Amino acid sequence: MNKKTGNDFSTNNTKLLEERLRRYEDEIGQISSKSTLIDRVSYLQKNRENDVSKAIINIENSMNFDLCFVLDCTCSMYPYIEATKEHILKVASYVNSHNSNIKFWVGFCGYRDHIDFSDRLEIFDFTNSLEKFETYITNKVMAKGGGDIPEDVLGGLNAAITEMTWSNPTRILIHIGDAPPHGRRFTNLNDDYPDGDPNGLTAESILKKMKLKKILYYFGKINASTDIMLNVFRKIIGEFPVFDLMIMGNNPEVLVDKFCKATSSAIFSSITLTTTLRNSKSIYSLQQKKLQINVHEPDWTTHPEKTGKLLCCIPPRTLAEVKNEYYFINSSFIEQAIFFKLASQPFSVGAERYAYFALDTSLGQANKLVIKKYHDIKIGTIERYLESVEIFNIAYFFSIKFNIAAERVGINKKVTFIDVKVLYDEIDKTYYSVEKYINNAEFKKFNVNSGLITEFHSILEAFAHFTYKYTEGYLIVYDLQDLELQT
Numbered sequence: 333m334n335k336k337t338g339n340d341f342s343t344n345n346t347k348l349l350e351e352r353l354r355r356y357e358d359e360i361g362q363i364s365s366k367s368t369l370i371d372r373v374s375y376l377q378k379n380r381e382n383d384v385s386k387a388i389i390n391i392e393n394s395m396n397f398d399l400c401f402v403l404d405c406t407c408s409m410y411p412y413i414e415a416t417k418e419h420i421l422k423v424a425s426y427v428n429s430h431n432s433n434i435k436f437w438v439g440f441c442g443y444r445d446h447i448d449f450s451d452r453l454e455i456f457d458f459t460n461s462l463e464k465f466e467t468y469i470t471n472k473v474m475a476k477g478g479g480d481i482p483e484d485v486l487g488g489l490n491a492a493i494t495e496m497t498w499s500n501p502t503r504i505l506i507h508i509g510d511a512p513p514h515g516r517r518f519t520n521l522n523d524d525y526p527d528g529d530p531n532g533l534t535a536e537s538i539l540k541k542m543k544l545k546k547i548l549y550y551f552g553k554i555n556a557s558t559d560i561m562l563n564v565f566r567k568i569i570g571e572f573p574v575f576d577l578m579i580m581g582n583n584p585e586v587l588v589d590k591f592c593k594a595t596s597s598a599i600f601s602s603i604t605l606t607t608t609l610r611n612s613k614s615i616y617s618l619q620q621k622k623l624q625i626n627v628h629e630p631d632w633t634t635h636p637e638k639t640g641k642l643l644c645c646i647p648p649r650t651l652a653e654v655k656n657e658y659y660f661i662n663s664s665f666i667e668q669a670i671f672f673k674l675a676s677q678p679f680s681v682g683a684e685r686y687a688y689f690a691l692d693t694s695l696g697q698a699n700k701l702v703i704k705k706y707h708d709i710k711i712g713t714i715e716r717y718l719e720s721v722e723i724f725n726i727a728y729f730f731s732i733k734f735n736i737a738a739e740r741v742g743i744n745k746k747v748t749f750i751d752v753k754v755l756y757d758e759i760d761k762t763y764y765s766v767e768k769y770i771n772n773a774e775f776k777k778f779n780v781n782s783g784l785i786t787e788f789h790s791i792l793e794a795f796a797h798f799t800y801k802y803t804e805g806y807l808i809v810y811d812l813q814d815l816e817l818q819t
Contacts, residue, residue, distance in 0.1 A: 394606040397436045397502035397599065398458050402492045404485070404509035405442035405454065406478030411587060412508055412554065412577070417469050419591040420462065423599075436599075438465050439496050440473070443488025446530060448477035452484060453491050458499070481521040485513035485561070486533040493541050502606040503545065504598055508552035508577065512561045519560060539568045548605065550598045552577040552591075573598065626677040629689050635673045637693055642668040642766070643754035645718075647725040654726055655806055670694050670755070674703060681707070690766070700769035703755060705762075717754045717763045724752040727809045730799045737798065738791075747795045 401416060403409065420438065437458035444452050456468045492505060512518040513535070515528035528534070542549060551562060552575045562574060575594035577587065644666045648654050671693045678686035690701040706716050731747045738745070755766040792812045800808040 393501045394603050395434045395502070396500040397434075397504060397603060397606075398439065398498050398500045399436050399504045399595075399599065400439045400441060400458070400492050400496060400498075400506070402441045402443070402488050402505060402507040402509075403473075404444075404483055404488070404511060405473060405475060406444050406483055406511070407475050408478070408510055409508075410475035412510075412552075413469075413473055413475050415587045415591050416508075417466070417473075419588045419595065420465065420469075422588070422592050423595045434599075434603075435460070437500060438462065439492075440465070440469060441488055441492035441496065442473055443484050443491070444477040445479050445483045446487075446525070447479040451477055453487065455491060455495055457497050480524045481511055481557070482514045482519055482523050482525070483509065483511045484529075485509060485511070486529045486535065486538055487531065489542070490533055490538045493538065493545060493547060498545055498547065502603050503547040504550065504602045505542070505547050506550045506552065506595060506598055508554070509558060510554040512558050517560075517564065519557065521557065535564055536568055539565065543569060546606075548572075548598075548602045550575065550594070552594060554578055573601070625679055625681055626675075627679050629679075630675045630677075632673055632691055632698065635675070637671055637673055638760075639758045640670050640672060641756045641758065642670050643718075643721070643756065644668065645721045645725050648729050651803065654729065655803065672701065672755075673698075674757075678705075685765075689769070700771075701766050702769050703764045703766050705764050714754065714756075714763045717765050720765045721752050721754055724749055726807075730802065730809055731795070733802060734795050734798045738794075743791075745791050747791060 403413065403416060405413060437460045439458040440454070440456040442454040446452060454473060456465070456472075459465055489505075489507065512521075513529065514523055514525035516523075516526050517528065517535075539549075549565075549569065550573050551558070551565075553562075554577050566572070575590070575597070577590055577594065646664045646666065673691040673693060675689040678688050680687040685704045685706050688703045688705070690703040692699040692701050728749045728751075731749055735746045735748075750767045750770075752765055752767050755764040756762075757764065789812075796808055796810050796812065
């Protein structure tokens with residue numbers, strides 16, 4: 333690769349800085365060309381601090397959530413109703429012990445079929461008393477009724493969405509059932525209402541209400557009879573998590589364990605989504621985008637080679653550099669030329685970015701890369717990508733300090749970070765972040781910026797605590813994913 337360093341790149345550094353300042357000023361709607369560089373940065377820093385304060389308030393609000401179980405209560409669902417009764421206290425205990433700031437309200441909506449008349453729907457509105465919830469489902473909710481194979485799924489969902497008091501910022505609906513709704517659209521099984529719901533309910537009308545109320549939908553799958561229903565729902569609201577609740581041998585302990593893991597996953601992912609994406613339009617837009625991914629690596633012989641430039645940030649050398657309020661002014665970069673190939677479809681999509689397979693073909697051999705693209709910023713905007721590189725470099729600096737401290741006390745496990753660079757596609761005039769591809773990597777999310785601990789990992793939590801103590805409360809490195817590597 334060709335490199336430009338030192339004075340050769342100083343002009344580009346100045347240009348990048350000016351572009352960043354101008355775009356930040358555009359974002360807040362105030363530009364002052366007469367102000368000094370320091371004045372401009374100070375003004376922007378105060379606005380950023382205000383934004384951080386607002387984000388903290390949003391995070392705190394998002395950690396209050398409504399959790400509604402919508403359950404098919406016909407006879408075939410007996411083991412799942414019993415599992416619901418057992419597992420909610422386990423989930424509450426886990427949430428409270430690992431994330432004491434979380435507060436939640438739990439509710440229940442059971443449904444059967446139209447033949448069951450007054451027993452067709454059972455609703456228990458949200459309460460923050462787990463004792464009341466447990467008493468209700470233990471004494472009131474029974475497996476009974478049902479006629480033909482389909483059930484009143486649409487009636488149950490509609491009641492949960494429209495008749496329950498949804499009030500908290502994060503809203504979670506976990507639907508568990510072993511039968512589809514009525515109508516040829518959902519099933520070719522024996523159906524007393526082949527033309528659809530006799531009350532005129534449609535999936536479109538119900539899911540639209542759910543979207544407007546910012547309710548996040550999860551489904552617990554028991555058998556394949558609901559597959560068509562799930563495909564119809566996906567076409568309306570996009571991709572959503574489906575939990576495997578199928579069990580072998582009717583083992584109640586296995587079912588309760590699956591139930592607990594599914595509910596905990598739904599809680600943590602919902603709070604993260606609500607924190608990151610503050611409105612339902614963004615959340616459901618993200619779910620639609622999940623339908624566009626392709627998890628398979630492409631045939632690279634059919635993809636053209638592209639030219640671009642890599643921008644690498646030089647890591648800080650001291651804590652004083654990190655704590656300097658004008659740190660990003662002093663950031664220095666190295667530029668490298670690159671030849672690469674890029675997949676046309678992402679293989680993954682998160683709350684903020686798409687991830688694409690890519691190849692670095694610069695040295696005559698193909699080295700795999702992962703290229704990431706923000707899906708909410710304009711083409712040609714570099715700031716978010718520079719920030720991601722700067723965040724990596726600061727985290728990398730702290731990992732070196734942490735590993736030295738850990739070794740002193742006899743801890744051999746080390747924390748390191750994947751190297752992140754900015755990539756500029758010279759053909760499409762587009763910026764990306766880029767990192768090395770790791771074969772057969774399965775990253776596990778352990779904590780997020782909302783303060784949630786999804787699974788306790790002593791080394792990563794120690795590292796996060798270290799960054800806070802080492803900087804004397806100036807910052808903390810969080811939102812950590814882990815890939816265990818053998819050393």
